[in-house]
Amino acid sequence: MPRFLYRTLFAGKIKKRLILLRMKKIIDFIVQENKKLNDDTFLLVLYSPELPEIKAGQFVNVKVEDSPSTFLRRPISVHDVEREKGLLYLMVKIAGKGTARLATLKEGDNLNIVLPLGNSFTIPSGRDRCLLVGGGVGVAPLLYLAKELKNKGMQPVVLIGIRTSKDIVLKEEFEKYAEVYYTTEDGSYGEKGYPTQHSLLQESFQHIFCCGPSPMMKAVAQYAYLNRIDCEVSLENMMACGIGACLCCVNDTQKGHQCVCTEGPVFNINDLKWQI
Amino acid sequence: MCLYRRTSIQYKRFEMADLNINLKNGLELKNPVLTASGTFGYGLEFQEFIDLERLGGFIVKGTTLKHREGNPYPRMAETPSGMLNAVGLQNKGVDYFIEHIYPEINHIKTNILVNVSGSTIDDYAATAEKINSLENIPGIELNISCPNVKEGGMAFGTSCVSAAEVVKAVRKVYHKHLMVKLSPNVTNIQEIALAVEAEGADSVSLINTLLGMAVDARKRKPVLSTVTGGLSGACVKPIALRMVWQVAKVVKIPVVGLGGIMCATDAIEFLLAGASAVQIGTANFIDPAITVKIIDGINNYLDENGFHSVKEIIGLIK
Numbered sequence: 258m259p260r261f262l263y264r265t266l267f268a269g270k271i272k273k274r275l276i277l278l279r280m281k282k283i284i285d286f287i288v289q290e291n292k293k294l295n296d297d298t299f300l301l302v303l304y305s306p307e308l309p310e311i312k313a314g315q316f317v318n319v320k321v322e323d324s325p326s327t328f329l330r331r332p333i334s335v336h337d338v339e340r341e342k343g344l345l346y347l348m349v350k351i352a353g354k355g356t357a358r359l360a361t362l363k364e365g366d367n368l369n370i371v372l373p374l375g376n377s378f379t380i381p382s383g384r385d386r387c388l389l390v391g392g393g394v395g396v397a398p399l400l401y402l403a404k405e406l407k408n409k410g411m412q413p414v415v416l417i418g419i420r421t422s423k424d425i426v427l428k429e430e431f432e433k434y435a436e437v438y439y440t441t442e443d444g445s446y447g448e449k450g451y452p453t454q455h456s457l458l459q460e461s462f463q464h465i466f467c468c469g470p471s472p473m474m475k476a477v478a479q480y481a482y483l484n485r486i487d488c489e490v491s492l493e494n495m496m497a498c499g500i501g502a503c504l505c506c507v508n509d510t511q512k513g514h515q516c517v518c519t520e521g522p523v524f525n526i527n528d529l530k531w532q533i
Numbered sequence: 534m535c536l537y538r539r540t541s542i543q544y545k546r547f548e549m550a551d552l553n554i555n556l557k558n559g560l561e562l563k564n565p566v567l568t569a570s571g572t573f574g575y576g577l578e579f580q581e582f583i584d585l586e587r588l589g590g591f592i593v594k595g596t597t598l599k600h601r602e603g604n605p606y607p608r609m610a611e612t613p614s615g616m617l618n619a620v621g622l623q624n625k626g627v628d629y630f631i632e633h634i635y636p637e638i639n640h641i642k643t644n645i646l647v648n649v650s651g652s653t654i655d656d657y658a659a660t661a662e663k664i665n666s667l668e669n670i671p672g673i674e675l676n677i678s679c680p681n682v683k684e685g686g687m688a689f690g691t692s693c694v695s696a697a698e699v700v701k702a703v704r705k706v707y708h709k710h711l712m713v714k715l716s717p718n719v720t721n722i723q724e725i726a727l728a729v730e731a732e733g734a735d736s737v738s739l740i741n742t743l744l745g746m747a748v749d750a751r752k753r754k755p756v757l758s759t760v761t762g763g764l765s766g767a768c769v770k771p772i773a774l775r776m777v778w779q780v781a782k783v784v785k786i787p788v789v790g791l792g793g794i795m796c797a798t799d800a801i802e803f804l805l806a807g808a809s810a811v812q813i814g815t816a817n818f819i820d821p822a823i824t825v826k827i828i829d830g831i832n833n834y835l836d837e838n839g840f841h842s843v844k845e846i847i848g849l850i851k
Contacts, residue, residue, distance in 0.1 A: 325613050325614040326611075326614075328612070328615055328767070330764055371821060460563070495607055496616070498572075500578050502573055505618055507608065508606065
């Protein structure tokens with residue numbers, strides 16, 4: 258069929274359907290499980306039959322009920338999705354009153370969530386070697402990414418930086434999809450030091466995906482920049498709306514102030530203004 | 534069967550209270566619910582959550598003559614039952630709005646108002662004049678109350694003389710509905726409202742955010758990059774209600790109430806205090822579909838209490 262005819266006849270309809278499929282939704286999830294992973298980290302398993310399509314790197318905005326000091330929603334990255342079962346996994350670290358309230362959720366409770374939000378990691382084509390670097394609770398979005406990469410036939414490598422061996426969480430889950438390496442600051446597990454000091458970095462990679470504390474991401478970005486490796490980082494700024502309306506969560510980029518909630522949370526390091 | 538259905542629909546229509554509000558000079562609302570500028574983007578951000586055409590109208594992000602980058606991050610802080618923001622009118626300028634955003638939204642069948650801001654009187658007038666030519670924009674909201682810019686903004690809205698000067702200059706070049714957004718950071722808001730009314734404002738909207746501040750004790754630093762910011766959310770509602778009530782008593786033009794409206798009951802309280810319409814602001818962040826819930830809530834309240842029109846409850850509190 259000639260291209261112009263195809264465009265006029267079907268393109269509009271298909272586009273509309275695609276938009277419908279990707280629509281953001283406000284959904285009341287039911288808590289299926291709240292699993293304590295260590296002292297301050299927990300895993301929420303949430304169920305909804307309406308679970309929309311979610312991509313690796315996207316986040317959700319969670320409503321925290323019953324507290325005047327938690328007025329706004331809490332942005333939390335998607336840890337894993339089992340779409341056919343309607344399950345959404347969120348790994349949360351207690352950082353303040355909002356996340357502390359979420360930690361008290363029990364099986365059967367409702368949780369109101371706006372999702373899916375933000376852009377996503379760029380899944381490379383072919384058989385490129387990908388390194389996923391996570392620090393602390395920054396590993397959260399990397400599991401779903403590792404899963405997607407594995408599904409594309411790649412063999413991702415995950416490098417996780419933590420303080421001590423007690424901070425190891427969901428190691429077996431990561432091992433399902435990737436080779437997993439650790440660094441600990443006290444040397445109690447894996448190699449001692451920070452992820453950027455790991456011997457793994459002697460090998461060659463085509464892509465790096467990183468999420469964690471800002472100093473770690475900057476160090477990884479510097480390594481990637483010096484070695485000319487394509488690198489994406491997932492940022493976390495304070496947010497109000499999560500949908501690009503309030504312009505509160507901006508990050509300074511080469512294109513000016515951009516919202517982390519809509520133009521991010523995933524940014525290529527070349528678009529940022531980091532001093533690296 | 535078909536006949537039966539039709540009658541049942543008609544019956545339902547009959548039950549609907551009349552929500553129409555005419556704010557005069559070309560601004561007729563199908564219901565009294567608008568959205569507050571800066572909390573609703575350009576409307577498009579919310580179209581996945583609600584049918585924009587159900588709204589009485591929406592007010593797009595503060596627009597200035599030239600592109601503005603806004604203030605550096607951090608621009609927001611959560612506070613008890615509210616939030617502080619210091620966005621600083623980030624926008625791409627009025628020309629960008631006319632060329633790129635207006636064509637995307639002008640088909641939406643509701644009232645779209647542009648919030649206009651500036652750092653000089655000439656800026657305000659030039660921006661308003663450009664928007665005057667847009668067919669599907671029935672009015673502007675003149676922002677003389679933004680607390681987050683160094684020049685202009687709130688400086689105009691805190692003295693009767695300068696507030697009157699801006700309104701006078703804009704009134705000369707802008708002929709459609711002119712709503713003026715007032716600052717609560719003043720000693721006597723009634724005087725300011727009367728001053729802008731005298732210069733030809735068609736309506737006043739209040740309140741803009743209250744000047745506030747947040748401190749991070751752990752870092753021993755202010756939370757916001759600008760130190761101070763504008764407070765909004767549920768915590769400002771009592772102040773907003775008081776000011777709406779005070780202003781509605783003295784002006785003859787319609788008053789649009791906003792500040793901390795989180796649910797339909799809050800909106801009804803503003804109507805009772807004398808507001809002819811309301812704007813929903815920060816609540817949009819917590820529930821992107823809140824506006825339609827508020828419209829339905831107002832309708833239910835009117836039905837349940839035997840009112841046929843929303844006009845019957847406006848200003849019941851003397």
